[in-house]
Amino acid sequence: MSLENTINDAIKTAMREKDKTALDALRAVKSQIILLKTEARGAEVSPEQEIAILQRMIKQRKDSYEQFTAQGRDDLATVETDQMKVIEKFLPAQLSTAELETEIKKIIEETGATSVKDLGKVMGTASKALAGKSDGKSISEMVKKLLS
Template sequence: MTLLDRLNQDMKQAMKNKDKETLSVIRMVKASIQNESIKLGKDTLSEDEDLTILSREVKQRKDSLQEFKNAGREDLVEKTENELDILAQYLPKQLSDEELTSIIQETIKEVNATSMKDMGKVMGSVMPKVKGQADGTKIKQIVEQKLR
């Protein structure tokens, strides 16, 4: 079942359950997918492209969440956390810190990285391997730690 099929199915269920928040999040994700397919001139997007859009939506909300926390807006913090919980249902299983560290160490060996100057090479090689399965910020922190 494609992401779009799942979103449509869950959207119908949210309508039946009168779950406005879930419905709103699903509609936003569907709109993003639709906009991207129009931009690329395709009828349907690949799973990889869907995952990219979903990851972008999650990242936007995480950034907003941090801003809301800094501004002391607890009402918006709670709403954004709920949206993140809803989006998490559509993401692939997240990698544990140990799995992520293992992948990063293998990649460092593959690209023969020795210093912080090689960070771009490592990040460029790691990101496609873990797409949607780990947060970019966490990946960056582990890579920096391993290259020091």
């Protein structure tokens, strides 16, 4: 089942349960998927693109959460975290720090990287291999740590 169909089912469930936060988050996801399909002129949306949409939306909500918290708007910050939790349910399971380190060590070995100069080569491979399983910031920090 595609992400779009899963989101549509979740929207129906949220409507039945009168869960406004989930409904808002799910409608935002659906909107982004429709926008991507429109830009692609009706072409099918790949699972990688769907994951990228979800990750981007979570990142946006994290940024908003930080801004609202800094401004003392805990009411709005709570809404953002609740929406993040709803969206995260549709992402693949995230890697723990230990699992991420193991995966990146394998990638460093495969690419033959030895120093921070090889960061770009490792990041390119790691970003593709770990798409959806970890965010770019975590991958970048781990690669820098292991190469230095």
